[in-house]
Structure formats: C-alpha cells, structure tokens
Amino acid sequence: MADIKLFNIKGNVSEYQSGTVNLEKELQTVIEENMSAFFGVTFLASEFSTTDGGRMDSIGIDENHCPVIFEYKRSIKDNVINQGLFYLNWLLDHKDSFKVLVIEKLGLNASNVIDWTMPRVICVANDFTKYDESAIKQMNRNISLIRYRKFGDDLLMFEHINENIASALPDDNSSAKAQRQTDKTFDEQIGSADKSIKVVYQDLANYMLSLGDDISETHLKLYAAFKKIKNIITVVAQKRVLILHLSIKPDTVAFEEGFSRDVSDIGHWGTGKVEIRIKNKADFEKAKPLLDRAYNEN
Numbered sequence: 001m002a003d004i005k006l007f008n009i010k011g012n013v014s015e016y017q018s019g020t021v022n023l024e025k026e027l028q029t030v031i032e033e034n035m036s037a038f039f040g041v042t043f044l045a046s047e048f049s050t051t052d053g054g055r056m057d058s059i060g061i062d063e064n065h066c067p068v069i070f071e072y073k074r075s076i077k078d079n080v081i082n083q084g085l086f087y088l089n090w091l092l093d094h095k096d097s098f099k100v101l102v103i104e105k106l107g108l109n110a111s112n113v114i115d116w117t118m119p120r121v122i123c124v125a126n127d128f129t130k131y132d133e134s135a136i137k138q139m140n141r142n143i144s145l146i147r148y149r150k151f152g153d154d155l156l157m158f159e160h161i162n163e164n165i166a167s168a169l170p171d172d173n174s175s176a177k178a179q180r181q182t183d184k185t186f187d188e189q190i191g192s193a194d195k196s197i198k199v200v201y202q203d204l205a206n207y208m209l210s211l212g213d214d215i216s217e218t219h220l221k222l223y224a225a226f227k228k229i230k231n232i233i234t235v236v237a238q239k240r241v242l243i244l245h246l247s248i249k250p251d252t253v254a255f256e257e258g259f260s261r262d263v264s265d266i267g268h269w270g271t272g273k274v275e276i277r278i279k280n281k282a283d284f285e286k287a288k289p290l291l292d293r294a295y296n297e298n
Contacts, residue, residue, distance in 0.1 A: 004018065004149060004157070004159075005018075006018070006151045006155065006157075016151035016152045016155060017151070017152070018149045018150065018151050027072060027124070027148065028046070028057060028058060028070075028072050030156065031058065031070065031124065032046055032058050035058070035060055035070075038158065038229075039062070039068075039122065039229050039230060040062055040063045040229070040230030040231060040271075041060040041061065041062045041063070041068050041122075042060050042061050042062075042106070043058065043060045044059050044060050044061060044101055044102065044105050044106075045058070045059050045101060045105070046058055048101070050087065050090050050094070051090075051094065051097075052090070054086070054087060054090070056069050056070075056071070056087045057069075057070050057071050057072050058070035058072075059098075059101070061102060061106070061110070061114070062120075063230065063231055063271045064115055064118065064218075064220050064225060064231070064271070065110075065113045065114055065115040066114075066115045066116070066117070066118045066119055066120065066220070067091060067098055067114070067116070067119040067120075068119070068120055068121075068122060069084055069087050069088055069091065069119075069120070069121045069122070070121075070122050070123075070124060071083055071084040071087070071121065071122075071123050071124070072123075072124050072125070073123060073124065073125030073126075073128075080123045080125065081121075081123055081132060081135055081136060081139075081143065084121035084123055084143065085121065085139065085141055085143070087121070088119060088120075088121050088141060091119065092116070092119065092169075095114075095116065098114070099111045099114060102114060115220055115221050116169060117169050117220055117221055118142055118169070118218055118220055119142065119169070120141075120142035120143065120144065121141065121142070121143045121144070122143075122144045122146055123143065123144065123145050123146065124146045124147075124148060124158075125145075125146075125147060125148070126147065126148060126149070127147060128145050128147065128161055128162075132145060133145065133161065133162045136162060136163075136164040137164055139164060139166075140166045141164065141166050142163075142164065142165060142166050143163065143164045144160065144162075144163045144229070145160075145161040145162045145163070146158050146159070146160060146161065146229070147159040147161050158229070160214050160228060160229055163216055165216050165217075165218055183222060184222075185219075185221055185222065186219045186220065186221070186222060186223050186224050186235075186236070186237065187219055189236065189237035189238065190224075190237040192239065193237045193238065193239055193240075194239055194240055196280065197237060197238075197239070197240060197241065197242060197279075200242060200278060200280065200281060200283075200284055201235070201237060201242055203281070203284060204235070204242065204244075204278070204284060204291075205217055205226075207284075207288070207291065208226040208232070208233070208291065208295075209226075211291075211292070211295045212228075212295065214228050215227065215228060215232065215295070222236070222269045222270075223235055223236045223269050223270040224237075225270070225271075228298060230247070230298060231247055231270075231271045231272065231298075232246070232247055232294045232295055232298050233245065233246050233247070233272060233291065233294050234269070234270025234271050234272060235270070236268075236269050236270060240279060241277050241278065241279045242277070242278040242279075243268075243275060243276075243277055243278075244272075244275065244276040244277075244278060244287070245263065245268060245270045245271060245272030245273070245274065245275055245276075246272045246273075246274040246275075246276065246290055246291070246293075246294040247271065247272045247273075247274075247294055247297075247298050248272070248273075248274050248290065248293050248294050248297055249273070250262040250264055250273050250274055253274055253290070258277070259276065259277060259283065259286070260274065260275060260276050260277070260290075261274075261275050262274065262275075263275045272294075274290070276290060
C-alpha cells in the first residue's frame with residue numbers, strides 16, 4: 001500500500017507512527033460501537049450465526065435499509081471476500097432470519113422497509129492484495145474493500161480501496177410488493193419523466209461521478225444514491241423535477257424558496273437534511289456549489 005504519513009504540526013512537528021490494532025477483535029469492537037458514524041450502518045449483531053454453523057463477524061442495516069455484512073481480514077492469507085460472499089448468499093436464502101433480527105433490534109416498522117435490492121459486504125483489513133482488488137470486479141455482488149490504519153493511540157483511518165456495484169436484485173419482500181403498488185421505483189420514475197429531466201439527471205450523474213473515483217451510483221427501490229462509503233446525495237425523479245437530498249448541515253445553507261429547504265423534520269424518501277429541487281439546467285448549475293460541498297464534507 002502507499003505509505004501514508006500523518007503529522008502533528010502543533011508546536012514541534014512530530015510524525016504519528018502508523019500500525020494495526022493489537023487484536024483484530026479490538027477493531028471489530030470499535031467498528032460495531034461506531035458503525036453509524038463510520039459507515040452509515042446501524043449495527044444489529046456480532047458473530048451472527050448461520051444455520052450451517054458459520055458466523056458472520058458483524059451485521060447491520062444501512063441508511064438505505066439494505067442488509068450489510070462486515071468481515072474482518074485477520075491475516076494476508078484469509079480469503080475474506082469469498083467468506084463474505086458465502087454469508088451474503090446464505091442471507092439471501094434466509095431473509096426471514098434477517099427480518100426477525102431487525103424486528104428484535106429495531107422494531108416491526110424497520111423490518112417492513114428492508115430493501116433487498118442492494119445487500120452488500122464490507123471487507124475490512126490492514127491491507128489487500130492486487131488479487132483481492134481484481135477478484136471483486138469479477139463478481140456480480142456489492143462488495144467494498146476498506147483498508148484501515150491506526151495512528152498513535154487515538155487516530156483511526158479508513159481508506160476506501162475498491163468497490164464493486166452489482167445490478168439491483170429483485171425484492172420479493174411482501175411489504176415491498178405492497179409499497180410498489182402505489183410507489184414507483186426509481187427506474188420507473190426516471191423512465192416516465194420528461195425528456196428534459198432525463199437529460200438533467202444524466203448531467204447530474206456525470207457531474208457527481210466526475211468529482212472523484214470514490215463515488216458510486218446506485219438505483220434503489222425508491223431513489224438513486226450517489227455515495228462514497230455513506231450517501232452523499234439521493235435523488236427522487238418526478239415528471240418535471242428532480243428532488244435531491246444532500247448530506248450537509250442545514251444551518252450552513254442559505255435556503256431559497258422554491259429551490260431549497262430544510263427537511264430535517266419532514267419525512268422524505270432518501271437521506272440528507274437539505275432538499276434541492278432541480279427543474280432545468282439553470283437550477284442544476286445553481287446547485288453545483290452545494291453538490292461540491294456534499295462531496296467534500298462526507
């Protein structure tokens with residue numbers, strides 16, 4: 001890996017020595033206790049047992065209501081990617097087990113909005129090989145490789161190494177089926193939008209993806225998401241407008257009636273507390289500074 005150096009520049013300049021945690025279990029505990037802050041995932045269980053005797057290291061549900069499995073690579077020889085995929089396939093065959101876990105931890109309402117279209121595996125290690133990075137590109141599953149380094153006693157860095165985004169899976173959740181009777185999926189939304197809105201969405205997608213190679217675009221059941229490790233913006237398409245929700249602090253934005261507003265206390269699809277409504281290319285150009293902020297502040 002590239003040699004990342006971190007310095008304390010207060011007073012006499014000194015370098016923090018990088019390394020790994022003493023025990024991988026220590027890393028697992030830190031991540032489980034801070035999973036939402038690190039990855040936008042609500043922690044559900046540690047060492048979650050499967051019916052074939054296996055144990056997932058950690059399991060949670062992300063801000064898009066999709067299941068997430070965490071696996072921690074304990075040595076360079078561990079085939080953590082295949083292990084994670086094995087558990088993901090098991091989970092897809094045992095959705096009721098995950099639903100029961102969500103009901104126990106978060107309640108019935110949370111279980112009714114589970115989104116099975118984009119379940120994923122996050123592999124965490126102090127390093128990955130070139131073969132690991134190549135392997136995930138060959139798999140039609142959502143996999144993220146996260147490298148960590150520890151600096152001193154109190155600094156932990158995560159580096160998003162690589163990610164594979166697979167096609168959305170069908171969601172046979174009965175609650176999801178009932179929802180789809182009245183709510184269009186994002187692909188249906190953009191498909192029925194005016195041609196001008198389709199063009200603006202493509203301009204938006206191209207712009208967001210151009211901000212960095214750490215951004216990915218995913219189409220979920222009810223909205224599209226542009227994300228690094230966590231969502232940056234989400235998008236709902238209506239016939240004549242794109243409704244964006246940005247992950248930036250509302251108290252740092254000068255809102256403009258008809259264009260932007262604070263939706264901290266207003267229910268909406270997607271994530272983010274700042275809403276922007278884009279009806280044309282002029283609105284899109286006006287939104288760019290806020291889009292840049294969403295990228296840089298997340």
